[in-house]
Amino acid sequence: MVQYGSSPLDLSFAALSDATRRGIIDQLGRGDESITSLADKFQMTLTGMKKHVQVLERAGLVVTQKVGRVRTCRLGKRGLKAEAAWIEAHRKLFEARFEALDDIISEMKQEGSDDSAS
Amino acid sequence: MVQYGSSPLDLSFAALSDATRRGIIDQLGRGDESITSLADKFQMTLTGMKKHVQVLERAGLVVTQKVGRVRTCRLGKRGLKAEAAWIEAHRKLFEARFEALDDIISEMKQEGSDDSAS
DNA sequence: TATACACTGAACTATATGGTTCAGTATGGA
DNA sequence: TCCATACTGAACCATATAGTTCAGTGTATA
Numbered sequence: 001m002v003q004y005g006s007s008p009l010d011l012s013f014a015a016l017s018d019a020t021r022r023g024i025i026d027q028l029g030r031g032d033e034s035i036t037s038l039a040d041k042f043q044m045t046l047t048g049m050k051k052h053v054q055v056l057e058r059a060g061l062v063v064t065q066k067v068g069r070v071r072t073c074r075l076g077k078r079g080l081k082a083e084a085a086w087i088e089a090h091r092k093l094f095e096a097r098f099e100a101l102d103d104i105i106s107e108m109k110q111e112g113s114d115d116s117a118s
Numbered sequence: 119m120v121q122y123g124s125s126p127l128d129l130s131f132a133a134l135s136d137a138t139r140r141g142i143i144d145q146l147g148r149g150d151e152s153i154t155s156l157a158d159k160f161q162m163t164l165t166g167m168k169k170h171v172q173v174l175e176r177a178g179l180v181v182t183q184k185v186g187r188v189r190t191c192r193l194g195k196r197g198l199k200a201e202a203a204w205i206e207a208h209r210k211l212f213e214a215r216f217e218a219l220d221d222i223i224s225e226m227k228q229e230g231s232d233d234s235a236s
Numbered sequence: 237t238a239t240a241c242a243c244t245g246a247a248c249t250a251t252a253t254g255g256t257t258c259a260g261t262a263t264g265g266a
Numbered sequence: 267t268c269c270a271t272a273c274t275g276a277a278c279c280a281t282a283t284a285g286t287t288c289a290g291t292g293t294a295t296a
Contacts, residue, residue, distance in 0.1 A: 047244080250285090
């Protein structure tokens with residue numbers, strides 16, 4: 001039996017699965033921003049933006065700091081190392097599979113029956 | 119205003135945000151599997167496993183083919199290229215930010231007020 | 237001091253996710 | 267032919283997500 005507990009990757013990949021949040025990361029790559037300016041840029045309520053930022057923060061991708069009444073958001077120091085590592089390791093897995101099985105696969109496709117059924 | 123539509127990355131990052139599904143990819147890297155054998159290995163009902171496989175399939179990470187009564191799952195040809203590309207591009211963004219701002223940040227930390235408030 | 241600004245939190249909506257059970261359908265083998 | 271196997275689909279549950287509105291709190295500033 002294979003057992004997998006939940007991990008930090010759960011949080012970061014989930015954070016990255018939303019286009020708005022990937023956009024926020026793009027934006028913060030260009031410079032720090034307040035919640036308000038992000039909300040403006042993404043045409044969203046303050047509250048909505050705050051939630052997105054919280055998701056990114058829980059994932060460690062973004063760090064925030066409140067000074068006065070302004071909360072400033074910037075990219076988190078931990079970066080995307082763990083995610084890059086997982087993806088790279090598995091990208092190789094995919095490729096290894098295809099080097100080994102390329103011809104077998106096309107062979108299977110020939111004799112294939114149902115394929116792609118619901 | 120910054121506008122981001124939904125993209126294939128939404129589906130693949132969401133697919134990767136679950137430890138079971140990342141485990142399935144690990145497993146398929148070692149060889150093709152039927153839904154039943156995956157369900158056994160991950161101690162889950164057939165129906166539950168089928169759903170996970172469908173999520174991976176919609177994301178293009180896994181391909182399935184039904185022959186007789188067995189549906190065989192294998193890694194999808196499209197692999198993790200797009201995901202790797204996004205992560206790599208942004209990993210550089212993170213690093214660039216820190217090279218430029220490392221000292222400014224630690225300076226901000228000194229004078230910081232609230233930090234890490236809810 | 238009064239006002240405007242930036243955020244925060246609670247509450248609500250609609251939809252998705254991760255899982256189950258149960259009742260099928262279709263296939264392979266004795 | 268009969269039975270077990272492998273999957274499929276519908277229905278249900280609990281929880282999470284993406285967004286909203288509304289009613290605050292705390293901070294700058296005129």
